[in-house]
Amino acid sequence: MVDIEDQIRKAMEEGKFDDLAGKGKPLKLEEDLLADSDWRLAHHVLKSGGFTLPWLETRQELEKDIQALRDTLALAWDWRKDNLHLPQVEVEWQRVLRDFREKARALNKKIRDYNLQAPLERFQMLPINIEAEIKAITSGG
Numbered sequence: 322m323v324d325i326e327d328q329i330r331k332a333m334e335e336g337k338f339d340d341l342a343g344k345g346k347p348l349k350l351e352e353d354l355l356a357d358s359d360w361r362l363a364h365h366v367l368k369s370g371g372f373t374l375p376w377l378e379t380r381q382e383l384e385k386d387i388q389a390l391r392d393t394l395a396l397a398w399d400w401r402k403d404n405l406h407l408p409q410v411e412v413e414w415q416r417v418l419r420d421f422r423e424k425a426r427a428l429n430k431k432i433r434d435y436n437l438q439a440p441l442e443r444f445q446m447l448p449i450n451i452e453a454e455i456k457a458i459t460s461g462g
Contacts, residue, residue, distance in 0.1 A: 376438040383435055383446065386428055391454065394421050398458050418455065425449045 397417040404410050429448040436445040 376435065376440065376444070379431075379435050379438065380444070380446065383428065383431060386431075387449065390421065390424055390428065390449075391458070393417075394454070394458050421455070422451055425451045425454065 394417070397414065401410055401414045401417075432446050432448050439445050
């Protein structure tokens with residue numbers, strides 16, 4: 322097994338970290354829960370230098386996209402509840418649901434692709450349960 326700490330020490334001795342952004346500033350030592358314990362220090366050094374692992378970046382983008390999709394659905398549901406008196410409200414709500422389902426299916430494909438990149442099973446993401454997401458928003462839970 323590769324000893325990450327020895328590799329980092331060697332790189333430091335060779336001056337490979339001398340020009341990293343944030344040099345001379347205090348370290349932010351918040352723990353990255355996604356990083357494997359053997360890789361935590363290496364990941365911290367990379368992150369401090371403005372780098373990240375591609376699969377972690379993909380995961381962060383997916384999480385952001387999923388939250389944005391949920392937020393959009395919740396806003397549309399609130400709008401629907403507030404405008405039930407309008408004649409086209411149900412037609413618009415059905416359009417929002419079709420759009421949500423389509424975008425969720427596209428995100429599920431990206432999640433499947435991401436899961437193939439994740440180095441360990443514990444880093445994989447569950448696909449979006451589309452109908453459960455709709456039910457959670459529309460039932461207030």
